[in-house]
Amino acid sequence: MQTLLKEKRILVGVTGSIAIYKTLELVRMFVKAGAIVRVIMSEEAKRFITPLTFEAISQNRVLHVETESWADDNNHIHIGKWADIFVIAPISANTINKLSCGIADNLLTQIALAYPKKILIAPSANTYMILNPITLESMEKLKGLGFYVCETQKKLLACNDEGVGAMAEPREIFFKTASLLLEDTFWTKRNVVITGGGSREKIDDVRCLTNFSSGKMANYIAQALYLKGANVTLITSATTNELPQEINILHVETTQNYLNAIETTLQDASYEKTPYLFMAGAISDFVVANPQKGKIKKESCGDTMTLELCKNIDILKTLDKKNIKTIGFKAEMDASSALESAKKMLIEKNLDAVCLNIIGEENHFGKEHNAITFITKNSTTTIPMAHKFSISLVLSELTKTL
Numbered sequence: 001m002q003t004l005l006k007e008k009r010i011l012v013g014v015t016g017s018i019a020i021y022k023t024l025e026l027v028r029m030f031v032k033a034g035a036i037v038r039v040i041m042s043e044e045a046k047r048f049i050t051p052l053t054f055e056a057i058s059q060n061r062v063l064h065v066e067t068e069s070w071a072d073d074n075n076h077i078h079i080g081k082w083a084d085i086f087v088i089a090p091i092s093a094n095t096i097n098k099l100s101c102g103i104a105d106n107l108l109t110q111i112a113l114a115y116p117k118k119i120l121i122a123p124s125a126n127t128y129m130i131l132n133p134i135t136l137e138s139m140e141k142l143k144g145l146g147f148y149v150c151e152t153q154k155k156l157l158a159c160n161d162e163g164v165g166a167m168a169e170p171r172e173i174f175f176k177t178a179s180l181l182l183e184d185t186f187w188t189k190r191n192v193v194i195t196g197g198g199s200r201e202k203i204d205d206v207r208c209l210t211n212f213s214s215g216k217m218a219n220y221i222a223q224a225l226y227l228k229g230a231n232v233t234l235i236t237s238a239t240t241n242e243l244p245q246e247i248n249i250l251h252v253e254t255t256q257n258y259l260n261a262i263e264t265t266l267q268d269a270s271y272e273k274t275p276y277l278f279m280a281g282a283i284s285d286f287v288v289a290n291p292q293k294g295k296i297k298k299e300s301c302g303d304t305m306t307l308e309l310c311k312n313i314d315i316l317k318t319l320d321k322k323n324i325k326t327i328g329f330k331a332e333m334d335a336s337s338a339l340e341s342a343k344k345m346l347i348e349k350n351l352d353a354v355c356l357n358i359i360g361e362e363n364h365f366g367k368e369h370n371a372i373t374f375i376t377k378n379s380t381t382t383i384p385m386a387h388k389f390s391i392s393l394v395l396s397e398l399t400k401t402l
Contacts, residue, residue, distance in 0.1 A: 006034035006035075013039075013111065017124040024049070024057055027058050041054065043064070076114065080115040083115070088121045089122035089167065089173050119148065120173070126157060171242075171244075172245055175223075175227070190273040191233070197213055197236040197238030198283075199255045203296070204296045207296070222243060223244065224392035236251065274323065274324065275324045328349060330345055331359055339375075353399065357370055369387055
């Protein structure tokens with residue numbers, strides 16, 4: 001993530017709201033991702049945090065009434081020309097209503113009025129102020145004018161009222177900003193389905209047959225394609241706490257759950273652009289023939305217990321892959337036969353590509369790094385050992401050629 005926003009120029013606007021302390025974390029995240037960040041503060045914002053604090057985090061001079069200069073670009077016209085995106089977080093109800101009417105009576109609203117590129121706003125205000133019909137109407141007007149919005153959260157507010165109005169978490173604003181800066185016309189509004197984690201097949205009501213798949217590769221692919229602008233659905237049995245909220249996540253367990261979710265999602269998908277399926281989930285080759293109800297008592301089994309297994313359905317063979325691009329994933333431990341096995345999978349399951357990874361010490365289950373061989377009918381491309389998010393970004397480019 002350290003170079004995700006390398007050299008991107010982000011202008012952050014802050015207005016008078018107690019949520020301003022969260023913006024310090026947001027600026028830190030932008031800087032950590034390689035972005036160049038400059039901050040514009042309203043006079044009301046300075047009542048909560050001093051400009052010096054933002055200067056220390058951003059390592060750039062903060063623009064406010066006392067620092068505006070026409071000897072350089074630190075003014076309400078030229079700073080907008082410098083920026084790739086303008087993020088106002090927090091934006092108060094007052095500023096929302098001003099912008100909807102085109103009022104530009106301070107530096108921040110003047111910049112917004114003169115700014116020709118993408119503006120992202122993250123509102124923060126008391127519940128009654130946010131839900132006031134005037135504010136609601138202003139929000140709808142701004143959305144219609146092309147403003148992007150990170151919606152508020154429902155929680156206990158600083159004023160001790162409980163309801164909507166809390167600013168979105170810095171991580172969500174970061175992801176939304178990154179998606180607006182990194183969107184790729186190929187992926188924008190394209191439906192993408194990704195499976196992750198390992199299937200869980202019942203032995204009894206408390207035990208299951210499963211595998212060591214962590215689901216991390218699928219999570220990173222989902223994150224990368226979301227940032228490229230895709231409409232992402234992640235179907236997984238794994239943990240997904242760190243993913244953007246705009247990713248549609250379906251938590252499943254059994255092979256049949258996976259299959260049903262894939263078919264339903266692809267059936268509902270818009271086909272303005274060809275959908276993509278990344279089958280990174282580790283589906284069990286076998287299932288228990290006769291799963292038991294309740295809990296099998298060890299006393300009833302004696303010293304040994306035998307499970308009768310039968311071959312599981314093959315999702316990639318079962319699935320109707322007409323009019324979709326399908327990428328299979330294959331994990332192998334025997335390097336000598338892995339490539340041949342992956343090529344066989346490509347043909348037998350009628351896939352557009354296969355991602356082969358040979359499991360070793362550096363990329364064992366649950367690790368953050370991986371190495372993949374991307375195989376199509378016409379080419380074989382090696383992606384060297386790297387962080388799984390970096391691998392995902394490479395895959396987002398390679399799969400565009402299918």
